Amino acid sequence: MQPTGSSHDLALRPSTFSTLCEALDYAAGGETGVNFYNGRGELYCALSYGELREQSLALARRLLGLGMKKGDRVALVAETTPDFVRFFWACQYAGLVPVPLPATVHIGGHQAFVNQLRKLLENCRAEAAMAPEEWLSFLQEATEGLELRCVGTPDVFDALEPAAGELPGAEPQDTAYIQYTSGSTRFPRGVVIDHTTVLANINDMALNGLKLNDQDRFGSWLPFYHDMGLVAFIIMPMATQRSVDFLGTRDFAMRPRQWLELMSRNRATITSAPPFGYDLAAMRVRASDAEKWDLSNWRVACVGAELISPEPLQRFAEALAPAGFDPRSYVACYGMAECSLAISFAPLGEEMAVDCIDAEQLQQAHEARPVDPAAAEREGVRVAKYVDCGPLLPTFEVSIRDDDGNPLPERHVGSIHLRGPSVMSGYFEDEASTREVMSADGWLNTGDVGYLVDGNLVVTGRKKDMIIVHGRNIWPQDLEYLAKQQPGVRFTDAAAFAVTDEHQHETAAIVVQCRERDPARRDLLVKNIKGQVRAEFGIECVVELVPPRTLPRTSSGKLARSRARQEFLARRAAEAATPPQANVVNGPGTAAAPPVEANRDRARRLA
Structure with missing residues (x-):
């Protein structure tokens, strides 16, 4: 054949x-x-x-x-x-x-x-x-x-x-x-x-x-x-x-x-x-x-x-x-x-473009102010990096809007709205959900957040994933990135989301898939992640270590943060209802499963 x-x-x-x-x-x-x-x-x-x-x-x-x-x-x-x-x-x-x-x-x-x-x-x-x-x-x-x-x-x-x-x-x-x-x-x-x-x-x-x-x-x-x-x-x-x-x-x-x-x-x-x-x-x-x-x-x-x-x-x-x-x-x-x-x-045949911006300005003013990474490091300015997804296909119109629906200028971060002949007619027999995302004149609210640079689109995340602590907007991907920099933590091993602390204040939680069994090393991993988050963002966070293959994925292999949050809260509730156990490191003290390639598991879940 x-x-x-x-x-x-x-x-x-x-x-x-x-x-x-x-x-x-x-x-x-x-x-x-x-x-x-x-x-x-x-x-x-x-x-x-x-x-x-x-x-x-x-x-x-x-x-x-x-x-x-x-x-x-x-x-x-x-x-x-x-x-x-x-x-x-x-x-x-x-x-x-x-x-x-x-x-x-x-x-x-x-x-x-x-x-x-x-x-x-x-x-x-x-x-x-x-x-x-x-x-x-x-x-x-x-x-x-x-x-x-x-x-x-x-x-x-x-x-x-x-x-x-x-x-x-x-x-x-x-x-x-x-x-x-x-x-x-x-x-x-x-x-x-x-x-x-x-x-x-x-x-x-x-x-x-x-x-x-x-x-x-x-x-x-x-x-x-x-x-x-x-x-x-x-x-x-x-x-x-x-x-x-x-x-x-x-x-x-x-x-x-x-x-x-x-x-x-x-x-x-x-x-x-x-x-x-x-x-x-x-x-x-x-x-x-x-x-x-x-x-x-x-x-x-x-x-x-x-x-x-x-x-x-x-x-x-x-x-x-x-x-x-x-x-x-x-x-x-x-x-x-x-x-x-x-x-x-993005344009064909060119190096992938990465936009380096002032992370603090992004969080405080929703503005993507460009910075030189080397100069920023010397001056102690924290840098956020996002990949440029290129110009929109010619048949699309795009509008970046604030929470009140007002159009924003370039390099200002807001909700991405689109209109064009490739946009759906709606959700099947679900008029309410369709009205949530589509206007009468055909504009689709994608639910994603981003900004424009010289007409090119830069996507920074999902609006519903945003973590707000002390009035600051923090992207979960930024917290996950810090966790992934730790030894032994792989590309698909972290999920960050917002939770409410005992004082009913919103705080950040990071769930990290961990293969390490030694209690001292697990303690050190939690300490290092918390320290990095404190140094970068000036906030305290909760870190929970879980076995590999714990973090949920959608049918397309994406991290399901909302489900990860629900499962985290369920584990916390179960932990609160049982007597304390030894070797609990900021979360359930479950022994780590044998090492498994996290990305292989994501692809398997796609299958």
């Missing part, structure tokens, strides 16, 4: 289609397509877009054989398999709405995952639901008592009687899919995206963000239920007639080198990952690996999905330099499901 090619005679056509069906009809005339690899790097499925279209059309008729009508929802447990892609496109031709569901469960989380699936199924009012064999038991448990027309594996759906007559197809304003947000700050909401909206974003990305050419090839390990995995690596390659190579998210978590091996073997040019993905890969790369790979073709390494930290990217670039990886390939991006996917891209 051979993978589909990177180029063909079909003319590269940007995403100027009216529907996704029209886009797949066009891509089917070429030789590019989708390729799936297992954890050993073996190709087990290669489908040209022509073959994928034929299979999707046949499945579309079988779905309609269930008696579903146009606009009905079909829930799909989004494992990285050819079946998910086939079902996604079959829904488009059948006039049905695919709803990707997370395929992620961690040890001890069986019931939580089942509950999550059930809530999503109830929320979208699915008429049918599909899961691969290994996920079927979860889906069956989640659908008990729900009246769905069919619940089963792909084989069950393939055995259905096909409907007769013409397929409904799609119109530009029909809903193309419902994308559930990852739930960083609240229960996930269903983002409704129609064909016109997603194709507008893809066209903007292809022409202005990525500047696609007829030799480009995509590669990805990102989960299909995440907006970046779905839009950037399923929909966009098809809509621009590019081939794409998929490695399962769980396979990446166990063997991250396979991602780089595939990028080298197939001469892929475009991929994307959160910072922790690059960090995990860098930790596993051996010098002998880098020497045998050729990553010189890799021209776009998008970085997004969470606040961007330069440190893991530097480690990755250093580890892969012998393979020809160019750090100028990094492209800082900003995006969200509510805008289909992408909002801004």
